[in-house]
């Protein structure tokens with residue numbers, strides 16, 4: 597089955613990578629047919645794709661491709677469609693085509709609140725006639741933005757980026773995910789919402805109390821929080837399936853006086869003790885990452901605008 601996903605172009609490489617890793621996490625095989633502008637067309641091994649699409653933070657909509665062909669072929673195909681209930685046709689930059697197709701499809705047109713949304717666009721010499729399967733819930737992400745959380749600190753990355761990081765780590769429902777520098781819990785919330793059991797740690801007691809409030813406010817129930825220095829975590833915890841984290845850089849988020857390099861060196865030693873082999877570490881770093889740190893191999897790096905006036909590197913490492 598072919599699907600088309602609209603990506604958030606502001607994060608193009610990360611958005612495409614997120615899709616690939618989310619499909620891996622859900623055990624769906626795929627081939628990229630084409631990737632152009634904000635759209636990527638994929639051949640996927642399973643039709644029940646909505647659950648996987650709904651994990652994505654940096655995608656906008658997902659469509660099933662019903663017909664690819666010339667305009668005549670697409671018009672002919674529309675003649676054969678019968679919709680039980682309401683529908684609407686949207687054709688990119690082409691209101692006339694919307695009307696023509698709408699008149700051919702058998703069903704009740706509703707422009708306001710259609711039960712089925714058909715979408716037509718051209719790619720190369722072909723027209724793609726698609727049916728919308730999923731659209732991102734921007735309101736839900738907005739409500740999880742740091743300023744809207746019960747506990748607020750201006751150091752948290754955007755929930756859509758946090759969600760993409762969870763997907764890069766190929767987290768599955770039931771996995772145990774650790775954020776050793778959890779702050780307000782932004783990453784833990786996104787991991788919890790995809791069904792992971794989450795563990796958060798922070799050096800500050802007041803922040804851990806705030807993270808608890810936030811996790812509860814967004815309905816994450818399977819969580820454990822610990823307070824202390826990252827260096828002692830391997831004495832407190834068992835092995836985890838993924839580590840996803842945004843460590844402090846010594847600007848708005850404190851390193852408690854320690855240099856960032858020393859803190860990261862200590863942290864990587866602990867990550868190595870806690871992460872199972874072949875599992876993923878996704879970490880936001882302040883500069884270009886190194887290829888290999890202890891037994892972590894760099895797989896991907898995405899340069900993104902994360903905090904106000906700050907560009908960061910989202911790095912995917914695999915534990916060897």
Ligand SMILES: C[S@@+](CC[C@H](N)C(=O)[O-])C[C@H]1O[C@@H](n2cnc3c(N)ncnc32)[C@H](O)[C@@H]1O
Pocket residue numbers: 749751752753776777778779780781782783797798799800803824825826827841842843844845849850851852859
């Ligand atoms: C960039 S913030 C994390 C933001 C987080 N992702 C969120 O959603 O709010 C980094 C956090 O690391 C914590 N931290 C600093 N030094 C630490 C250490 N040695 N061990 C554990 N946590 C530490 C800080 O208190 C801060 O909350």
